[in-house]
Amino acid sequence: MSIRDVLRDPQILAMGGGGFTMEPDNPALDDFALTLVGRPEPRILFLPTASGDPTAQITAFYARYARRASATHLSLFRRHGSARSLADIVLEQDIVYVGGGSMRNLLAIWRAHALDELLAEAWRRGIVLVGLSAGAMCWFAGGVTRSSGPLETIAGLGLLPGSFSVHADGEPERLPVWLAAVRSGELPGGWAADDGVGLLFRGTRMVRVVSSRPGAAALRADAVGAELVRHRIEPELLGAAPGRLAERPVPDAIRELRELRRAMRR
């Protein structure tokens, strides 16, 4: 481990929604996550625990990252046939990316495998933690979940102070539940994010708000006395530069088809 590795700040990118599972045609947030690591071909590990390791999420992860990163996933439901310890697997990563799903299951299953402690250690060592929805709220003191059906508050791992609520635009019924919980003191003040919006924390400080979609935003809310104080945060729009589509990698099958067509024209 180099001195640079030792000095890496803890970083968390918490997304209200978005990334490869929700935006298959928009890589802006996932590209941004890679820029948080100062090395080419970063090692990125996907944890699809909150949804029970569904194949579709795992496939979408590799489709997004396999060409630009050393990408692997960790299943807590299916056997890999690997005898390596969870600690060895997690602590060699540059990025750990956590998918959405049931936050109650996510935390309970992580705790059963002692992965909660391991991820806190990874964070302290400067491994970048990225996640959306349940995979974003889990890092905070608490959030709002549907893990048992109805919307309700839930405690997180508490690496980041404050609460986090997701899908503020995509699931509009969620925001009022979060605001009421902040007002009553059931949850500490914090942030709500629209789909496509990511909050970047360095240490425990929120340093940037970015977005993959024009018009999406974040919200900060705090209880001051019995009053709720809230303000909108305008994110930086990612990937707005022209010519971006041309830079996207072309899948093998499409490249092959194009070459075939060119050859036929000749």
Place this chain on the structure above:
Amino acid sequence: MHATRPPQIVAFGGGGFSMEAGNPLLDDYVLGLAERERPRVCFVPTASGDADHYVVRFYRTFAARCETSHVSLFRRDRGDGAVEGDLEAHLLTRDVIYVGGGSVVSLLGAWRAHGLDRVLKGAWRRGVILCGLSAGSLCWFQEAVTAFHGAPTVVRGLGLLPHSNCVHYDGEPERREEYRRFVGDGVTAGYAADDGAALHFVGRDLRRVVSSRRHARAFHVAPRDGEVVEQPLAVSYLGDSERDLSAVA
């Protein structure tokens, strides 16, 4: 529910519809215990992360002859055909609760988070037959040997059965060695079962061992005089009785 049925658990070392397509002997044995024309069977696939293909295979296997349902702990918000609302009321009125394979550690974590450990204990006491393979066997015992991530380790199960358990005893030789070592080191004495062998407990006691494969074995593993003794158990191969019955008819 059957007021007259005692608590029963059928713990497969491996087998049933998940592992033995085309061999229904173990599943048929469990359904027979229900003593009902169309048994009410609920599938709990938590250990697999509620894998869709697994749920589909369950319905394919049982829907024609049972009242079937399944519990999803990952999609309680979406109502994709799983039991909705009061899980406890549903589970307490089943004849059989069938727990699928996967990771027993993940299974126990998720069950505890949803209070399903308590519900299943209640169901067992009320005579709902509990069965399962692999993780769905290990979970009922006091202690269980799992080899899901890396080397075999011992985990605490729900403890309905005051024994330890080791599954796939023939399939994975290192499990056998490790299990014997664990029992030597103070892990509760218990039962090991090959793929295709099923341990049928009535109350907390082993009543019978049945099998879907002619040579599947099961053992009681316990310390005796400073050694760990692996005592083979009598196994009834279910295929023979089937053949006998058809011969009589």
